[in-house]
């Protein structure tokens with residue numbers, strides 16, 4: 001699943017710089033995640049970085065956007081075609097993923 005932000009968001013901005021994919025922006029009312037750019041942090045972190053810093057824990061899985069780990073790591077590579085370290089982690093089969101905790 002992509003992660004999404006609920007209306008419990010207090011607009012603190014803490015999550016935005018933590019996203020490895022620059023998927024988070026300030027919306028008109030609350031911060032928002034572009035699900036097309038969210039990989040649930042697969043490939044970069046062991047859990048969702050936005051949720052890890054959110055003071056109200058409102059960055060949660062979007063039940064309308066279900067993705068497998070395979071789909072998410074493919075998205076990560078597509079979003080970072082120049083990231084050789086990411087490619088090496090994926091090639092080794094040893095990459096951080098919320099599915100592996």
Ligand code: SF4
Pocket residue numbers: 003018019020021022023024033037038039040041048049050051059
């Ligand atoms: S789960 Fe990770 S990739 Fe998705 S919006 Fe949050 S920080 Fe970005």
Ligand code: SF4
Pocket residue numbers: 005008009010011012013014015016031050053054055056057058059
């Ligand atoms: S960290 Fe949480 S409360 Fe702060 S802007 Fe992001 S989603 Fe909203």
